Amino acid sequence: MNKPNASSKKILIIGINFSPELTGIGKYTGDMVEWFVDNDYECTVITSFPYYPFWKVQPPYTNKFYKREVLKDGKLTVYRCPLYVPEKPGGLKRLIHEATFFLSAYFVLISLLFKSKNDYIFCIAPPFHLGFLGLFYRFFKRGEIIYHIQDLQIEAARDLNMLKSKRAFKILFAMEKFIMHKVDFVSSISKGMLKKISVKTNREITFFPNWVDTDTCYPIANSAELKSMWNFDADDKVVLYSGSIGEKQGIEAILDVAEQLKQVSFIKFVICGTGPHKDKLIQRAKQQQLDNVSFFPLQERHLFNSFLNMADVHLVLQKKSAADLVMPSKLTTILAVGGLALVTAEQGTTLYEVIKDNNMGVVIPPEDIDQLKAAIFNCCTSDNAEIKLNARNYAENHLNISKVIRRMMSNMQKTVYPEPKGIKYLRLDRDAD
Secondary structure (H helix, E strand, O other), X not given: OOOOOOOOOEEEEEOOOOOOOOOHHHHHHHHHHHHHHHOOOXXXXXEEXXXXXXXXXXXXXXXXXXXXXXXXXXXXXXXXXXXXXXXXXXXXXXXXXXXXXXXXHHHHHHHHOOOOOOOEEEEEEOOOOHHHHHHHHHHHHOOXXXXXXXXXXXXXXXXXXXXXXXXXXXXXXXXXXXXHHXXXXXXXXXXXXXXXXXXXXXXXXXXXXXXXXXXXXXXOOOHHHHHHXXXXXXXXXXXEEEOOOOOOOOOHHHHHHHHHOOOOOOEEEEEEOOOOOHHHHHHHHHHOOOOOEEEEOXXXXXXXXXXXXXXXXXXXXXXXXXXXXXXXXXXXXXXXXOOOEEEEOOOOOHHHHHHHHHOOOEEEOOOOHHHHHHHHHHHHHOOOHHHHHHHHHHHHHHOEHHHHHHHHHHOOOOOOEOOOOOEEEOOOOOOOO
């Protein structure tokens, strides 16, 4: 085993989700760490055992307590910590879930105080309170903390009625404000989320968008031929939802539209992924005899690009209550493969504006079954070549993983765009390579 370069920068990443999770925050944190290692950083990761989006620890990590993995010729060390994983996550169960990880990660962090210091500490939220672990480590070892917000967790819990205690929310917001005031940098993934965060803290917020590897996710010519791999006809129009099946997506609408389009035999609906509501959807589809709806498990990495290219329409669904609280992680890969994204988003949200401004998808209001039905039919019967080309170009120019992370690391202390006040935008039209 080769020893890490003694002169390389050292990074500590604290996050509940990490590789080999295939979707959501774990995928992005895993991609980021892999990029750091490939670019001569030495990384240490404190994380849990992979459980998302299944809400069950996955083999071969079942029945483990703590586990230490040394990878990438010694340049990556992963500490996996035990935690409680509820089979059906709800408000209180999620709190316990995150608290158990915080506690088990704390003991690993104590052991790291006796090792060489890290130059940067990335705290990935949610859970939002992992920022306290970063502050604890910095108190003894120094280093700069980047508090990176993937979801506005507390607002989502409030607006989706996952918790109802006003006093509890007051305490949670106060804790979050304390963290954001004390860390060195606060970053997030969309302009809408940056605006919401800037209201809560009087400091600059850095734009650090999610990314995609445009070398492994790319368009495939004659993608209709791929459909036979998943038992569809070449002439079928496949409408795909791929990702977590949870409360924020409003996936029930797919079954409503599928029922109304039963007689349009060439339109097929595919729901791919897992989550706490999948079994209910499968049962409902059986009861309604929706033969035009198929359910698939998450696809392996070596099949994922072909699977995305197989689809004619990609659904990116959100409820109204989730507006600008999260940015759908699936969108980056859809754009990278030159897919036609059909997005539900309210006018004025970041998701609405970025799709409309770049003409790289179709946007309709959320929670409107009639408009969703009409948009799906129109997407399946129209020429969308220009939109698909725009999607791929946007991914290459603005979402390429190397460009995004290089800009973050090199421009961390530079204010490029002062507008709107209190928000720091990293330039997306300058190649930092």
